[in-house]
Amino acid sequence: MTLHFLPGEPEIAVHLRRNARARRISLRVSRLDGKVTLTLPNRLPENEGLAFARQKESWIRKQLAERPEQVCVTVGDSLPFQGDLLDIVASAAVRVCVQGEQLCVPHGMAEVGPKVERFLKAEARARLKEAADHYAGALGVDYTKLTLRDTRSRWGSCTSERGLMFSWRLIMAPAEVLRYVAAHEVAHLVEMNHSPAFWSVVDQIYGPHQMERNWLKQHGEKLHRFRF
Known part of the structure; x- marks a missing residue:
């Protein structure tokens, strides 16, 4: 797999890979991590694949924009638990636990x-x-x-x-x-x-x-x- 970039603000990293079983070009944008993968049949020239990606740039940017916002979990965030949205708070609890509408973590807990x-x-x-x-x-x-x-x-x-x-x-x-x-x-x-x-x-x-x-x-x- 090789890495290419589509210019723009911001530029888009495109991971190009070959697949011997592929019969046509395919383009995928992961909804989880935003990774853009361009898959080409073995015999297709690389420049044709990249030209295809450039033609689909507006679609790629739309997919990236609609991807759910990533949340790095820490104190002050909210997190779903059994369908209920809990606020993550620092507390006097000795271990992580649920109390009412809060997910309590011990004061000063690292990581x-x-x-x-x-x-x-x-x-x-x-x-x-x-x-x-x-x-x-x-x-x-x-x-x-x-x-x-x-x-x-x-x-x-x-x-x-x-x-x-x-x-x-x-x-x-x-x-x-x-x-x-x-x-x-x-x-x-x-x-x-x-x-x-x-x-x-x-x-x-x-x-x-x-x-x-x-x-x-x-x-x-x-x-x-x-x-x-």
Whole structure:
């Protein structure tokens, strides 16, 4: 991958990469980190690809401008937790905790972001395990392990080895959204597909879920704007 720049205010860094399977030029602007990637077929001259990027400059700038503002988490910021927006405050608490509408961190705590992240991961694991155990019990099935990751493209997954994976950022979504994702992945322990039979299992253990799916489509991306 090579780096090029489109002139302007500000200039735009464009990461150019080759893909032997690509049949045409593609241009992508990441909504998470703003990275601009220009993908070219192996035989296409580089100058043609860069000319294409220059033609799409206004589109690129529009995508960058519409990207959710990044938030570096620290005292004074607000952070969603189980769907509620909490103010991060310094307090006499001995550890990070939730008190009413506040997320309290000890006075003088260094590295606020990493410590808040660890708190969120612990809360996510506890709630996701509780939900997964509940839905697995309802189906009479078992899973082998539960892991947390900071995934960008999916909120959860189920492996052929019966392992469940979830994004720990679900702890920032409303509680019912977290539980829906847990039910969705547990249902894959019975149906490893998205067939009508699979959705029937989700309906059986969770119930109506369109609102939760819509919430993730409309608001899920915003959970990735918080940096710790």
